[in-house]
Amino acid sequence: MKKTLALLLAVCMMVAVLAGCGGNKETAAPTEEATAPVEENVGAENAGAASGTFKIGGIGPMTGGAAQYGMAAMTGAQIAVDEINALGGPVQFEFRAEDDVNVADTAVNAYNTLKDWGMQVLVGAVTTTPCISVSAEAYNDRIFCLTPSASSTDVTAGKDNMFQMCFTDPNQGLSGAQYITENFPDAKVAVIYKNDDAYSVGIRDAFVGAMGDAVVYEGTFTEDTQTDFSVQVTAAQAAGADVVYLPMYYQPATVILTYAKSIGYAPTFIGVDGMDGILDQEGFDASLAEGVLVMSPFAATSTDELTVKFVEEYQNRMGQLPNQFAADGYDCVYAIYNALQAAGCTADMSNEELCDALISTFTSDSFSYSGLTGQGMTWSTVGEVTKLPMAFLIKDGVYTTP
Amino acid sequence: MKKLSGLKKTTKVDFATYLGVTLAFLIVYYRLQRGGLTNAMTSWLVPVCCFIVMAVSLNLVVGISGELSLGHAGFMSVGAFSGVVAGMSLRGAIPFTPVRLVVAILVGALFAAVAGVIVGVPVLRLRGDYLAIVTLAFGQIIKDLINCLLVGYDSKGLHIIFNLGKKTVADLHLEEGGVAIIKGAQGAVGIQKMSSFLAGYVLVMVTLVIVLNLIRSRTGRAIMAIRDNRIAAESVGINVTKYKMIAFVTSAALAGAAGALYGLNYGSLVSSRFDFNTSILVLVYVVLGGLGNIWGSVIGATVLYILPEALRQFADYRMLFYAIVLILVMLATNNPHLQQLAGTVAERFRGKKPARAGEGGQSHE
Numbered sequence: 001m002k003k004t005l006a007l008l009l010a011v012c013m014m015v016a017v018l019a020g021c022g023g024n025k026e027t028a029a030p031t032e033e034a035t036a037p038v039e040e041n042v043g044a045e046n047a048g049a050a051s052g053t054f055k056i057g058g059i060g061p062m063t064g065g066a067a068q069y070g071m072a073a074m075t076g077a078q079i080a081v082d083e084i085n086a087l088g089g090p091v092q093f094e095f096r097a098e099d100d101v102n103v104a105d106t107a108v109n110a111y112n113t114l115k116d117w118g119m120q121v122l123v124g125a126v127t128t129t130p131c132i133s134v135s136a137e138a139y140n141d142r143i144f145c146l147t148p149s150a151s152s153t154d155v156t157a158g159k160d161n162m163f164q165m166c167f168t169d170p171n172q173g174l175s176g177a178q179y180i181t182e183n184f185p186d187a188k189v190a191v192i193y194k195n196d197d198a199y200s201v202g203i204r205d206a207f208v209g210a211m212g213d214a215v216v217y218e219g220t221f222t223e224d225t226q227t228d229f230s231v232q233v234t235a236a237q238a239a240g241a242d243v244v245y246l247p248m249y250y251q252p253a254t255v256i257l258t259y260a261k262s263i264g265y266a267p268t269f270i271g272v273d274g275m276d277g278i279l280d281q282e283g284f285d286a287s288l289a290e291g292v293l294v295m296s297p298f299a300a301t302s303t304d305e306l307t308v309k310f311v312e313e314y315q316n317r318m319g320q321l322p323n324q325f326a327a328d329g330y331d332c333v334y335a336i337y338n339a340l341q342a343a344g345c346t347a348d349m350s351n352e353e354l355c356d357a358l359i360s361t362f363t364s365d366s367f368s369y370s371g372l373t374g375q376g377m378t379w380s381t382v383g384e385v386t387k388l389p390m391a392f393l394i395k396d397g398v399y400t401t402p
Numbered sequence: 403m404k405k406l407s408g409l410k411k412t413t414k415v416d417f418a419t420y421l422g423v424t425l426a427f428l429i430v431y432y433r434l435q436r437g438g439l440t441n442a443m444t445s446w447l448v449p450v451c452c453f454i455v456m457a458v459s460l461n462l463v464v465g466i467s468g469e470l471s472l473g474h475a476g477f478m479s480v481g482a483f484s485g486v487v488a489g490m491s492l493r494g495a496i497p498f499t500p501v502r503l504v505v506a507i508l509v510g511a512l513f514a515a516v517a518g519v520i521v522g523v524p525v526l527r528l529r530g531d532y533l534a535i536v537t538l539a540f541g542q543i544i545k546d547l548i549n550c551l552l553v554g555y556d557s558k559g560l561h562i563i564f565n566l567g568k569k570t571v572a573d574l575h576l577e578e579g580g581v582a583i584i585k586g587a588q589g590a591v592g593i594q595k596m597s598s599f600l601a602g603y604v605l606v607m608v609t610l611v612i613v614l615n616l617i618r619s620r621t622g623r624a625i626m627a628i629r630d631n632r633i634a635a636e637s638v639g640i641n642v643t644k645y646k647m648i649a650f651v652t653s654a655a656l657a658g659a660a661g662a663l664y665g666l667n668y669g670s671l672v673s674s675r676f677d678f679n680t681s682i683l684v685l686v687y688v689v690l691g692g693l694g695n696i697w698g699s700v701i702g703a704t705v706l707y708i709l710p711e712a713l714r715q716f717a718d719y720r721m722l723f724y725a726i727v728l729i730l731v732m733l734a735t736n737n738p739h740l741q742q743l744a745g746t747v748a749e750r751f752r753g754k755k756p757a758r759a760g761e762g763g764q765s766h767e
Contacts, residue, residue: 062718063720063721098714099714099720103675104668104669104670104671104672104675105449105664105667105668105675106711108445108668109442109445109446109711110714111445112440112441112442112444112445113441113442113711113714115441115442116440116441116442128588129589129670129671129672129675130670132591132592132669132670133668133669133670134669135669136595136668136669136670137669152588152591154585154588154591154592154670157591157592158592194587195549195550195586195587196545196546196549196587196673196674197587198587198588198589198672200587201586201587201588202588205570205571209570209572222546222549223674224542
């Protein structure tokens with residue numbers, strides 16, 4: 001009996017401790033308020049109820065290995081929502097983000113949870129595979145989707161309600177190839193890519209297809225082998241490559257740069273938009289990234305007013321510099337905001353009506369959006385965004401225009 | 403009624419399991435038809451059925467055969483991708499979706515069974531924990547193999563390339579109107595959704611019938627004899643490898659069937675979904691449901707799949723709560739006082755209503 005009592009007490013204590021955790025969060029960690037969007041927007045809802053409060057859902061990985069992307073995109077979206085609500089205009093937003101752990105079936109569950117909540121427009125999903133599953137569901141339900149960062153062409157294929165804020169993978173590979181052909185004629189190119197990642201493979205396929213014989217070496221790695229690149233870097237050096245193209249996220253790239261430095265191999269490294277964030281990687285000597293070209297639509301170090309304001313707000317909430325995902329999430333909400341106003345939508349419209357109105361607005365010639373990740377962006381009927389990629393050269397620890 | 407009480411206890415538990423699953427299905431199906439379920443609940447139905455089949459089939463290896471398998475998701479992966487290829491390429495040949503779904507599930511089960519034979523033949527001859535090591539590797543290998551696989555379909559039939567580095571979807575040379583089904587690391591995309599809750603229920607029932615009948619048969623007794631004492635079993639002339647193979651391959655085939663049903667329920671599928679974590683997750687369903695306890699696996703899988711979804715209101719703390727619940731369940735099921743209490747309750751139940759003992763235990767859970 002004593003033991004039962006002890007167990008009971010232990011349970012009580014655990015509950016008490018957890019309750020304490022919850023309380024702490026409210027008071028001591030206001031920077032995390034972005035993840036409790038429902039409570040946060042109560043005031044806004046009351047203020048804007050008469051003039052139309054739209055329910056925007058967000059889906060992204062907030063736990064697990066891809067959590068940083070989902071957290072960034074959803075925080076970016078939340079900042080935009082808060083800004084719009086603070087304007088006090090007729091259009092108000094209520095935002096709720098759900099976790100998908102970067103798994104397709106969990107994403108569909110998250111999507112349905114949001115549907116139960118009354119979601120009218122979806123910002124998401126953040127990562128490609130969940131996004132394809134979610135977009136198939138959203139297509140049947142006629143809910144308008146704008147994904148911040150799911151970049152595969154399969155995301156939009158055959159679905160008129162699905163739009164992208166980021167470049168598609170093939171577009172990015174092609175513009176990378178174009179940039180190298182223009183700026184480094186006769187260069188020998190090596191590619192190191194992650195062959196169990198759709199993003200990396202998608203860019204590589206288009207890039208290698210466009211570069212043809214200029215590619216002298218291709219190295220691959222996987223999730224499980226991304227801590228050691230001695231084989232690939234040495235092989236690239238042996239093949240005499242003077243440009244190394246890295247279609248990958250910045251974490252493995254840091255390992256490559258570190259190793260290349262250690263063996264005294266100094267080609268021009270060119271990264272894609274996933275490379276953004278490399279300068280803030282903890283434990284990475286940013287000086288190793290000197291001379292790296294990053295082809296990204298967003299740079300946190302830009303000095304235009306919009307970026308500076310966003311970066312400041314993001315740092316207040318998350319304590320770090322925003323990456324491209326955060327900027328994409330922010331732009332998604334504003335693009336939807338602009339389109340809703342352009343189409344004259346009201347919050348009492350049904351999903352179908354909203355979806356049709358937004359599709360025709362996004363694909364119309366007169367609609368364009370300028371935000372953090374580009375100027376004058378337009379969307380094709382396929383759902384792909386058209387914007388100029390920007391190449392940044394990392395010099396003295398900041399992005400500069402080459 | 404007299405006849406029922408004359409049955410063996412195990413038979414009663416088996417019937418109670420069938421009855422429990424069917425009742426649960428009927429209630430949920432009725433509410434589904436009447437629109438009484440939220441969208442979120444509706445989206446849980448098929449994956450829950452898939453993971454029930456996974457847990458029950460893994461229980462056959464871990465609980466009944468006494469071997470540790472750490473790569474069960476690998477078989478699910480084989481079944482899922484082969485099932486998706488079958489389901490999509492037979493679109494012209496079998497226009498009627500339910501029949502195509504059944505064919506896809508059978509194809510998935512077949513391929514997974516073949517994989518099971520390949521893994522089982524060398525490993526099940528050994529003693530010790532080799533199966534755990536090899537299945538662990540198998541799960542990883544399957545993931546990497548599928549990342550190298552390019553499969554497309556056009557009017558000439560299936561095109562399959564094993565890509566060792568330089569090939570892309572363009573190398574499939576598909577005709578106009580052909581579709582690429584598996585695109586290497588990008589996985590299978592554009593899958594037509596075919597799975598339904600009804601199909602899930604049928605698959606769960608088929609699995610239960612196969613597994614329970616196998617356990618209660620002469621073969622099943624031989625398998626359990628090997629688990630309990632290999633030397634004694636060998637001494638009475640039981641072919642150890644053969645019986646272990648029966649359990650292992652059956653389990654692999656059922657996992658493949660579950661994989662096919664799962665794969666055809668979503669628009670996209672990547673091999674990294676079936677990683678080591680998924681294998682361990684299914685193992686957790688089995689262990690918390692009770693090793694060797696089939697209805698325990700059914701409930702374990704159902705509760706533990708739904709739990710993280712049901713905890714969405716906790717937002718950030720979702721996975722924390724999930725972990726705490728797992729620990730508490732583990733502590734509670736191993737607590738001698740609670741076991742004693744459960745035993746007393748079950749005995750009292752048995753005293754009054756002997757036929758419903760199995761169900762009494764179920765509702766207690």
